[in-house]
Amino acid sequence: MSDVNELPRWRLDWPTSTGVRPSKALLKATPEDFRVAEQLWPACEGFEVKDAGTGEHLCVRLEKTGDNTEYVARELAAMAGCKAFEVGFCGLKDRHAITVQWFSLYCPGQEAGDAALLATIAERWPVLASRRHARKLRRGEHLNNRFDLVLRQVSGDRAALDQALTLLAERGAPNYFGPQRFGIDGGNLAQAVNVDPSRLNRKKGGRRGGGGSGSKNVLYFSAARSWLFNEVLAQRVTAGNWFACLPGEPAEDGAPTGPLWGDGGTSAGEDLASFERAVVAGHPEFEKLFLSTRMKPERRALVTRPEQLHWQWLDECTLRLQFFLPPGQYATTVLGDIFELQDMSLSRDNKQES
Template sequence: MIIAPDNSPKTSDWRLDWPTSAGGRVASVLLKATADDFFVDEDLRSADELMAGGEHLCIRLEKKGDNTDYVARQLAILSGCRHFDVGFCGLKDRHAVTRQWFSVYRPGQEDEDAAFVGKVAENWPVLEYHRQARKLRRGDHRGNHFELVLRELSGAPDAVDAALERLREMGCPNYFGRQRFGHNGANLDRALAMDPSKLNHRGSRNAKKRGRGRSSAGSGDSKNVLYFSAARSWLFNEVLAYRVQTGTWFEPLEGEPGASENQHIMVTGPLWGDGGTDAVSVQGEIERTVVGRHPRLAAVFATTRMKPERRPLRMKPEALEWQWQGNDQLRLKFWLAPGQYATSLLGDVFEITDATRLAGED
């Protein structure tokens, strides 16, 4: 397997737009003209699973104009607990209307739950709450329901309908969203500058030695984890881009982890770690060669002791439906699994202009 050599990107010269499944986009749209145009409702778990009781108060609230970490910190202040004692399943966009679950560690304070929820409701509408035994963590939710309005659509309606039909049936590349990489890839620049040995990241071999050390992790450590994750995600996108360009992203190649035990194995790509990838043979060679184009970024993982992981190459929305509102406006509804990006889904069909970026917001 021979792949033409490439140089690592220069500072602020990172690729942040990757190949689409059909080789191009059929229309252009304006996204997030208002916060109400981007609605997300987090799907947690069944009612039976939620009514367990415990030391953590789970609150489902609606936010608009606030990012997830800000809300988590405010909940900690209202409760008088550490920021680390507030959990959530995933980061949600600030420029949107989002319904999201948070857990707050409040042992022995069941009698005060109603009063505390009342204080929270002074800042954000509280939709429901319950007690459970454990803190919410990243990826604990089933997925997210989306309802989006795309404005100023420029393109042939028939071509848009056909592209969305294909998206519903076939899915699209499961790229990480460009927002993960910061403005012009700034998070990747910072990944190159950080000291990976200082990462306090779940999954490292040192985590057990630290025990609950993450509870006292400072903002600098959190930022390092963010930059590390951005580097890992960008390398995944580069491997997926190669698989899309070569038409090999639907079927497992020789060396796909687990393929020998499962004929219906999910096709995956690498989340890089210490040792690179656990793919072997043809697939392993492709992944190592693509990542090898960016030695400085790959070197970030040499001292982290982070175990290599896998991520599906394909994203397929559930319950995708759309409705035209005139010739230049489209309303879409769909459901995505955790870790999948609505903007990546849209970007497989549309050239997107983000209104919040036009306004200079970040």
């Protein structure tokens, strides 16, 4: 029997930019408290300007509540009469929220039926815009995400919190991957240890869009890669140099970045490469995953800076925040640099499963 006091093998909470979180708050008390809208084609996302576009893919901008992205994509495929992998989207959006995002449906030569299909979709979800496009939407293609969030039962010194938000707007926060990427209690990381790197690009049946163990392996591999990035960033945060370029920073980046590990490890040079390799070498169970892959090393920004950050106190303990983030960056990571957050959607999930 394992020791109930045994510490987790992998940490899932990393240092903040100032070393402290000056406030506590409730997140996602209701879906209305967490609103995110994906911005992709501004010319056709308003109520007056229309952009019909051309191409084999019908793109629809939907508002949804209580449904995750992949579920909606499967339902849209059934409505459009296409295969699930022929539905594209730019990012995964939380179901415990009110979210607006684009989907592309492969409907070549069926323009005459677009109005009827859109009417069918509108019976399930509000259709805010539509247009034709030449190709399937891919992950991260959108311009940004606009967040409109309400935090409740906010505690802590208000002046200190306002000061922390001002600093956040000016300097940003460490761009950690969010804990949801690593599974419950780091379950995806535990699975990653057993991944066979040679099977990472294989899917059941050898067909694009297949499921099975191949796609799961990619998920676990991605979790390990993201966790190593967080570990490198944590060391930079502790050293106080996470918002500055160091010698060896790849010239094309122009801003401080960290490694998304691949074949050959890191694309950094000089002392920065030595530092990053030393951090990863401390986790040999993950380092070995990358020895047999052909995945090219990539870089990710160390800093996430919310654009046009505004905040408003609705009452003494309720705070509204509005800001934009680029694709691949997380509102919960931004807020987690200041707030000790209690995600109320997690407790709702636990009640539904019990």
